[in-house]
Amino acid sequence: MNSEFTQAIKQFKKNRLAVLGFYMAAVLMLISILAPLISPHDPLSIDLVNKLKPGFWEGNYHNFLGTDNLGRDILSRIIYGGAISLKVGYMVILITTIFGTIFGLVSAYFGGVIDMVIQRVVDVFLAFPPLLLALAVAASLGTGIEKAMLAISLTYIPGMARVVRGSVLTVKTLPYVEASRALGGSSTWIITRHILPNILAPAVVYITLLLADAILYTAALGFLGVGIDPSTPEWGAMLSTGRDFLLMGQWWVTVFPGIMIVLAVLSFNLFGDGLREALDSKLRND
Amino acid sequence: MKRSKLLSLILVIAMTATVFAGCGGGDTGGEEQSADTGNNLIIARSTDALTLDPGYAYSEGEIDLMYHMFDGLVKFKNADLEVEPALAETWDTSEDGTEWVFHLRQGVKFHDGTDFNADAVVFSFSRLIDENHPFYGMGDYSYFDYLLGDAIKSVETVDDYTVKFTLNDKFAPFLTYMGYYSEFIVSPTAVEKYGQEFFKNPVGTGPFKFSEWKKDEYVSMTANKDYWGDVPQIDTLIWKVVPDDSTRLMELETGTVQAVKSIPPNQLEKVKSNDALIFEQVAGANIFYLAFNVTKEPFNNPLLRKAVSYAIDVPSLVASSYEGLATAAINPMPPTVFGWNNSIEGYTYNPEKAKQLLAEAGYPNGITVDLNTFTGARPYISRPLDAAEIIKANCAECGITVNIVTLEWGDHKTTLDNLEHDMGFIGWYDIPYPANFLSTMLLDGSNTGWAPQTVVDLTQKALSTYDRDEQSAYYKEVQQLVFEDTPLLPIAHSDYTIAYSKDIEGLELTVTGDINAKNVKFK
Numbered sequence: 001m002n003s004e005f006t007q008a009i010k011q012f013k014k015n016r017l018a019v020l021g022f023y024m025a026a027v028l029m030l031i032s033i034l035a036p037l038i039s040p041h042d043p044l045s046i047d048l049v050n051k052l053k054p055g056f057w058e059g060n061y062h063n064f065l066g067t068d069n070l071g072r073d074i075l076s077r078i079i080y081g082g083a084i085s086l087k088v089g090y091m092v093i094l095i096t097t098i099f100g101t102i103f104g105l106v107s108a109y110f111g112g113v114i115d116m117v118i119q120r121v122v123d124v125f126l127a128f129p130p131l132l133l134a135l136a137v138a139a140s141l142g143t144g145i146e147k148a149m150l151a152i153s154l155t156y157i158p159g160m161a162r163v164v165r166g167s168v169l170t171v172k173t174l175p176y177v178e179a180s181r182a183l184g185g186s187s188t189w190i191i192t193r194h195i196l197p198n199i200l201a202p203a204v205v206y207i208t209l210l211l212a213d214a215i216l217y218t219a220a221l222g223f224l225g226v227g228i229d230p231s232t233p234e235w236g237a238m239l240s241t242g243r244d245f246l247l248m249g250q251w252w253v254t255v256f257p258g259i260m261i262v263l264a265v266l267s268f269n270l271f272g273d274g275l276r277e278a279l280d281s282k283l284r285n286d
Numbered sequence: 287m288k289r290s291k292l293l294s295l296i297l298v299i300a301m302t303a304t305v306f307a308g309c310g311g312g313d314t315g316g317e318e319q320s321a322d323t324g325n326n327l328i329i330a331r332s333t334d335a336l337t338l339d340p341g342y343a344y345s346e347g348e349i350d351l352m353y354h355m356f357d358g359l360v361k362f363k364n365a366d367l368e369v370e371p372a373l374a375e376t377w378d379t380s381e382d383g384t385e386w387v388f389h390l391r392q393g394v395k396f397h398d399g400t401d402f403n404a405d406a407v408v409f410s411f412s413r414l415i416d417e418n419h420p421f422y423g424m425g426d427y428s429y430f431d432y433l434l435g436d437a438i439k440s441v442e443t444v445d446d447y448t449v450k451f452t453l454n455d456k457f458a459p460f461l462t463y464m465g466y467y468s469e470f471i472v473s474p475t476a477v478e479k480y481g482q483e484f485f486k487n488p489v490g491t492g493p494f495k496f497s498e499w500k501k502d503e504y505v506s507m508t509a510n511k512d513y514w515g516d517v518p519q520i521d522t523l524i525w526k527v528v529p530d531d532s533t534r535l536m537e538l539e540t541g542t543v544q545a546v547k548s549i550p551p552n553q554l555e556k557v558k559s560n561d562a563l564i565f566e567q568v569a570g571a572n573i574f575y576l577a578f579n580v581t582k583e584p585f586n587n588p589l590l591r592k593a594v595s596y597a598i599d600v601p602s603l604v605a606s607s608y609e610g611l612a613t614a615a616i617n618p619m620p621p622t623v624f625g626w627n628n629s630i631e632g633y634t635y636n637p638e639k640a641k642q643l644l645a646e647a648g649y650p651n652g653i654t655v656d657l658n659t660f661t662g663a664r665p666y667i668s669r670p671l672d673a674a675e676i677i678k679a680n681c682a683e684c685g686i687t688v689n690i691v692t693l694e695w696g697d698h699k700t701t702l703d704n705l706e707h708d709m710g711f712i713g714w715y716d717i718p719y720p721a722n723f724l725s726t727m728l729l730d731g732s733n734t735g736w737a738p739q740t741v742v743d744l745t746q747k748a749l750s751t752y753d754r755d756e757q758s759a760y761y762k763e764v765q766q767l768v769f770e771d772t773p774l775l776p777i778a779h780s781d782y783t784i785a786y787s788k789d790i791e792g793l794e795l796t797v798t799g800d801i802n803a804k805n806v807k808f809k
Binding site for chain 2: 044045046048051069070139142143225226229230231241244245247248
């Protein structure tokens with residue numbers, strides 16, 4: 001196990017872009033965790049007198065990246081926005097992993113009618129465009145970051161279940177599973193000791209790529225104004241607010257959250273891609 | 287590589303060409319246009335009409351057109367919506383105020399040559415009132431029905447040029463509403479000829495004749511040289527549809543169009559600083575307010591409603607979200623309407639008092655409430671989310687935690703109509719007559735669930751007198767009661783705006799927010 005792990009790391013390190021992605025993601029996470037310590041202002045405090053002020057390029061070092069249409073400090077909002085995006089991202093992953101794995105495992109391991117029922121439900125969910133589904137769910141659940149998380153998770157659980165099911169189907173027929181069963185191992189024993197560890201690689205890859213997607217979908221929901229309280233410093237919502245001011249020349253309201261979305265999604269995508277390659281080669285080496 | 291170089295070259299050329307084309311339009315194009323086309327006025331707007339039938343028109347894209355192609359029996363003469371003769375020269379009313387007799391102008395002809403007479407008037411109204419009329423129900427929604435449907439009992443001819451309206455009861459706004467576009471007179475022969483197609487072949491007596499309607503592109507009209515009033519000085523009037531805000535402004539700047547209505551706040555600076563344009567704003571007949579749901583906890587408690595009202599800094603909210611295009615509201619009716627109560631001072635921002643009232647209301651440790659808001663622009667507010675966030679921040683300082691619930695307009699309206707909200711944003715825009723705001727809106731459409739018997743009685747009394755001073759007295763009392771009980775917090779009256787080229791004069795934005803291009807001429 002240990003040598004496999006080091007092998008994967010070795011493989012990963014060869015991919016320079018992936019390493020870059022990893023470091024960028026790490027910095028982002030650090031900033032988000034430290035948000036209350038490093039953000040210069042309260043991201044929610046409204047100051048109507050100082051609205052739409054430009055930032056450092058016009059010598060405003062008090063609000064380094066300028067202020068938005070309600071006079072809130074954009075730098076602080078971006079920093080807190082990272083925390084929100086990552087929080088949503090991780091929660092989506094957690095929810096998706098738990099439920100996706102359970103459904104996939106149960107479906108593949110037990111087969112028959114259970115498999116049939118679960119997979120048809122998955123089919124129904126997969127038939128909807130993910131953003132549309134998330135939008136509909138978020139709109140019906142109402143406002144709140146937790147509800148947005150739930151809405152986004154719901155669009156990924158079916159995909160996750162599919163991936164897990166595929167892997168389980170392969171692993172289930174391998175000789176060591178047969179052997180364990182022949183030795184009288186219970187289903188719980190077989191699932192936890194033999195199947196779960198061996199479907200980890202594809203699941204981890206799916207999850208890492210999902211993080212970038214989840215961040216993007218959070219931004220999309222925020223941009224469309226669904227599911228998230230407008231005062232929440234969420235990147236997508238900030239982008240949407242700023243749109244009205246682009247024409248008037250107040251570009252900073254839109255541009256900075258936009259850059260952050262790009263950076264976050266890019267770094268997690270690069271990281272995820274690298275991870276996939278590393279783990280795939282590990283699988284090949286087996 | 288080579289291909290991408292070629293592509294960038296093409297792009298650069300294309301961009302440069304566009305820039306020059308833009309300049310050309312600004313410098314010479316405009317003048318050429320007005321020289322060439324001479325007397326054609328083009329007005330750009332965001333939406334097209336859906337019908338050109340005054341009886342069934344109701345959207346902004348339609349109302350402007352109605353005033354140019356049709357006439358009513360009376361027309362508005364001032365901002366108080368008092369009326370003067372139009373198709374009727376004189377009128378008198380019976381002792382009990384339920385019968386109105388109009389003596390019509392003689393020698394007027396519709397655009398299709400039909401004579402205007404008492405029969406035409408009766409036809410015009412019967413087709414909207416009488417369910418058995420062969421041409422009843424030619425549209426989806428009748429604004430006439432909304433305004434006067436319940437008030438008018440019958441319309442009859444007395445002789446060729448005399449018409450009698452019988453009302454069920456005295457109805458104070460009757461004469462004013464008769465000057466509104468939905469009461470305008472249509473040609474009976476045209477309605478008979480076109481039937482269901484009348485909505486795209488409108489024929490009236492107005493200063494402009496309908497000439498062409500290209501759906502979602504433009505409606506064009508030509509001057510009616512035989513008009514009974516002042517004949518227009520322009521030849522053609524074109525209402526062009528340009529949905530995109532920035533394109534509309536660009537067309538105005540380059541001189542492709544001469545006027546644009548409803549300037550978004552974010553274009554204000556640009557329009558005002560352009561020397562070739564004139565910008566005008568008039569006080570709008572609308573209101574944006576915060577509706578408290580008085581039918582359930584927690585806002586069934588008037589002390590809490592007052593606490594919230596003192597917690598919100600309305601003037602600075604208005605200053606920041608309307609860019610100077612609005613007045614802070616005090617009463618649930620614009621100050622331009624007669625009967626406005628000027629002795630009420632309204633709520634002034636006072637966080638201390640808010641906290642004190644909050645404690646008195648039984649919430650010394652604060653309270654959490656929902657604020658329902660819609661997301662898109664409405665005629666009375668362009669950025670509702672900004673307003674919601676400001677209120678949230680204001681309330682937070684006084685210990686009131688506000689959860690903003692954002693819904694799309696349709697869902698938002700349903701939620702408020704069903705009184706499922708705590709407090710919510712809503713507004714009203716309609717004819718600037720006190721009955722409209724203080725009876726129709728306040729008691730039936732305010733989304734507060736507030737309708738005390740005293741107020742119902744007062745508005746009933748006001749509706750059954752034609753004396754405006756008497757009405758004023760009743761309505762002032764209503765406004766005082768609203769202030770004391772605070773079922774809603776008035777926020778703002780948004781201004782109506784228009785920008786037009788310096789090449790023209792005589793363009794007017796009326797108190798109802800409609801364009802009047804009847805007296806336009808080119809300099």
